[in-house]
Amino acid sequence: MAGEAAQPGVEPLAFARFLDSSPQPFVYGYGGRSLREMREREFGRLAGTVYLDHAGATLFPQSQLTSFTKDLMENLYGNPHSQNISSKLTYETVEQVRYRILAHFCTSPEDYTVIFTAGSTAALKLVAEAFPWVSPGPESSGSRFCYLTDSHTSVVGMRKVTTAMNVTCIPVRPEDMWLAEKQDAAAAGDPDHQPPHLFCYPAQSNFSGSRYPLSWIGEVKSGQMRPVSAPGKWYVLLDAAAYVGTSPLDLSVHQADFVPISFYKIFGFPTGLGALLVNNRTAPLLRKTYFGGGTAAAYLAGEDFYIPRESVAERFEDGTISFLDVIALKHGFDALENLTGGMECIRQHTFTLARYTYASLTALRYPNGAPVVRIYSDSEFSSPEVQGPVISFNVLDDDGNIIGYSQVDKMASLHNIHVRTGCFCNTGACQRHLGISDEMVKKHLQAGHVCGDDMDLINGQPTGSVRISFGYMSTLEDAQAFLRFIIATWLHPSLSQPLLPATPRQAGAPPAEMEAQNTMPATMDRGGLSPQEDALADPGVWNSSPTTVDAVTLCLPLLEATRTQRTPSEKTAGIPGGGLGSHVVTNLYLYPIKSCAAFEVTRWPLGNQGLLYDRSWMVVNHNGICLSQKQEPRLCLIQPIIDLQRRVMIIKAQGMEPIEVPLEENSERAQICQSKVCADRVNAYDCGEKISAWLSRFFGRPCHLIKQSSDFRRNPRRKHGKDQPACTTTTLSLVNEAQYLLINRSSVLELQRQLNRSGENGKEELFPMKDLISRFRANIITNGTRAFEEEKWDGISVGSLHFQDACAWRTSAPGNLLDFPMVWTLRAGPGCLVVLQCSWWLSLLLTLSLPASLRKKLAVRVKVPWAFGSPNLKSATIIYIPH
Incomplete structure (x- = not known):
């Protein structure tokens, strides 16, 4: 089906044809619930945006926040460690949320305990520190810590804890697990008298979306399958953070010992809250050293005496939990059920979108027959059992060369398409799919490449890929907008024929009457042109x-x-x-306020940072974040004029009285603040409430004008x-x-x-x-x-x-x-x-x-290079970048 596009390279595969040609039924939408109406009602902020980073963070619906804030306004929630009425209400509500979480995963308090953490990473760290590791000794070879190489950084990072305890760490390749032969469980001996081992693997790869068999849980625990040959009892940690955002997980069938989850992957809100689901049969083995508030049944301040609480959750939840965020989870579950009908519906819907997009992408060909993209996956998207709603890929040119992910990301941003690029905190899968050796990773580091940067190609070798992922509110229009972006940007069937029709002005762009307001007053000398x-x-x-x-x-x-x-x-x-x-x-321009209109000059003094006062000011929002024309198109209507004689900057805008700002603020009165420009921290000072009110009135939202401090040095990045x-x-x-x-x-x-x-x-x-x-x-x-x-x-x-x-x-x-x-x-x-x-x-x-x-x-x-070489000239920097 991957090659069945009616007109490869011109339009994506028709969705109806995709459904008709599929050997298995696909489900799009949620039955009688209108997906379009749900998008407009619950996710109006997505208008004009194609959001395809749900594996990074999904989005919360409006009704969830409305219900949650109504709950907070109508109820008084106190600290759950107190004994007053409001505190008891909090405690009981939190307990109900624990039950709701367990029910969501088809289990009960008899089998599992929910320990709230600061995220799935904190849950993994808890396991690493509390697992009953046994160091090697005369009578024992010690514990083994094994993890699938296709694991998140936070899983691999557990080895730093185990290494400090002299525990052997063994990375296991997915191929080794797939090819592992089933063994006789009885041959393992008596596991109760041998060291405990831990095997960690993801239910779904956060790099490629590949899904690993949940049957591994029972097979490893029973001894039928061993990550490595070692006597002892195996425990299994199932990293479900990426998986449960779009799929149901039945812990009554797949009884992992530890299951870390992250709630914003499921609901979008709240962030910074996760949980560790612990099998109650495994919980007594966990060891804890530090104890915080609320975890002690009794302790002495002057003596090493401490008795933990009997409840597993209370024993491991140090300090006061984020109880209001926990209460918000109830409204997340309610919204998810009301909008979609449950996780199985979400699984079918999101997989259908992923399968359709995969089929369309693989059908795209250049005129010479070369593929437009290279997809990194261990499956052909045959079913949601083996593949999640995630596609990791790189764009190719017609010679088969990879186009860097940073270039793709920048172009996607111009289309207001949100994707993820890089290795996604999964170096193991990145190396495996892109063919990057360990030595190459080290060489890339020496070349200046670090995780999360935009150095996408080194000697033609990709350092990462592009990832798109679908959520429960994703639509067919999202998928097709992305496909048309790929076609329109890299696949050109004819120089003279347009691929796509012209489209209306983008929502939020300044109307035509605004465009005429921003002209330059200077007069140009046109002699000789x-x-x-x-x-x-x-x-x-x-x-x-x-x-x-x-x-x-x-x-x-x-x-x-x-x-x-x-x-x-x-x-x-x-x-x-x-x-x-x-x-x-022929022309000189400076831009006193970053992202605002230009100021043309005939002659202008230089400063230590360039043209004097060029990009010295910027407009920030109420959180101190620099505004750009992408977020606020009307910045272009702000016209700054520098008057060096009067030492003021005059700021004009349509419908506003001009306002003046001193070029230099009195340092004793200036309110110092900090912001960022291109990830660089900058020291600045606020230019005052008067200009803040002027800008806020013009933009219709709280804004401030800040100026970089004259004594702050910001150097170019290498x-x-x-x-x-x-x-x-x-x-x-x-x-x-x-x-x-x-x-x-x-x-x-x-x-x-x-x-x-x-x-x-x-x-x-x-x-x-x-x-x-x-x-x-x-x-x-x-x-x-x-x-x-x-x-x-x-x-x-x-x-x-x-x-x-x-x-x-x-x-x-x-x-x-x-x-x-x-x-x-x-x-x-x-x-x-x-x-x-x-x-x-x-x-x-x-x-x-x-x-x-x-x-x-x-x-x-x-x-030119072979003529340039004056010994009096020192090195300077010229960087080619897209503007």
Whole structure:
């Protein structure tokens, strides 16, 4: 069925055809309950969003929070360790929730105990510390701790506890368990007089969604199957955190000794609350050292005397549990039952979506027959018994080369599609599926790659993958939106034919009347510019409003030819004079408030962090989180103007009286705060209640304006390994990457030509220059003579100021368009954006002595690698990134 798409590469497999051609019945939705109405009523915040990270965290319904808050408003809940009326109400309610949890897993208090923890990780740590490990000695080989290599980091991390006790840790591959022969349980001897062993495995892989047999529980415990050959009694920990979010688990049949779970994986709320379900036959073996409040029946402060409580839960729940969050679970169970009918319905619904998406993805082919994606799975999604609603994959180009997951993630974000990338805290499965050896992991670390970063390819080898996962509120529209994104972004059947129709403006984008408000007051000198370049010099071009362009997805194969068809004389032009053609600075812009409108200048002083006051302020929400135009499109309508003589910044916006903010705040009155920019901590101060009220009134929600503290130093990050150059003494303002951004107008002009030529037979201008240029938000604009010539630049000089390219460590094989610093990618959909990687991030060389300035009409001298090498120039940083 994977190859049955009617038009491979153009549209995803029709859902009706998928259902008709399936040998087994698939269930979509929840019977008489309208999934569409449920989405609109309970998950209205998902409008315009495709959320596909339910394995990371599922979403809570509105009715759950409404019911929970109503409960809190109507009832008085006290500390359950007290004996007053409100405390007794809390205690009894918590006990009822324990019973509800056990019933959910088809068991009872006679067989299992619920121990509340701070999450499934805390539950695993509890087992590691309390399990009755036996160290090896003269009469015993000691305990064994075995875990499946396809396990979450938190499971593997248990070995640090066991290693400290000299317990042997043995990782077990999934293949070894599948191929293990059944053994005679009687041959194991008397297990009661031999050391205890623990085997941990996941019910569902959080990397690939593969599901492992629950029958292993009974087989390992009975001795019929052994992870390793060792005399003793085996206990089983079933990591069910990923599994129970979309599937029922019957503990009356599969009686694991320990079952850690995480409730936000099931309900979405509350977070930070998990539980360890302990088999009551195993509980007496657990040993505990630390004791906290509420766990003691009696103890002495002056003597080593302590008697624990008899209740297993009370013995292991140190301190006061998060009792209000526990009470919230009741409303989670109620909402889940009311909305879906139960976990079996959720299992069928989510698997149907996953199976359909899998079938559609595997059907996608390039014109040469090459697959578009590579899926990492141990099954062919044949049934929910062997596969969960999770798909882990990488996108391929038509030559079979992997496109880095970071690139896919960025493109998905432009479509407002939420995915997960990396190894998902499961290095073992990541290595196994991607073919990464232990030695390669260590080399990747030396190259600068760490878990959770965006270094997706090293020497062409992927360091992770993309993961999508479905939840009970996921819809067919979610799956098809994702599939169309893959098709529209990487599969182009024709240069001249659109894949997808144009779509309306994205919800939340500023209306058309707003777009005209953000024009620049400065006057440009157009002397010597061609008519095309003259269009670029129009101040209106630098409207930083994210205007919407109705567009289609296009491919640009001609770009490669444009960039490669250069004669040797062209490549060496200007050597040794240092340049390829003549260049002049035509425009200078700074952006005083991050993500707000540009301020054009003719001449401007430099500071230690770039253009003086460039990205020195930013707007934050009530939690201190920096707002971007993705969250608040109206930021583009905020127009800051710097008045150096009066030492104030004037801020304007439509419908608002202008307001002034001092360029420097009195340090004694300033309220110091902290925020983050691109994961970097920054010290800042609040600019006051007056501007806060002004911004809050304009945006319709609480906001503050903060300014980076003048005495705070923020250095560029070294992203590409320890051996790569970095300006450790260069300091940054609130910019994302580096001090300056430079673009070559000739390259952008060529891009516009290619885009409009590739449109509807060239009949209309799909990408007006002002909409295209405004995406860069550049500081320095030059009038380069050739498109894409900056690929050969190794450094530049603007007047007497020197910059150097430090991006020479690209190691990808040549010939692939995605391997070049210029990657032009278009997307179709609401709020059409263009992702461009042809801009230069610059850091000024450290020979700068203030005062210094930049101005228009300054000559720009460029250096190619074999001509550049002035001994007086120190290393600086230029990073190619998409804007």
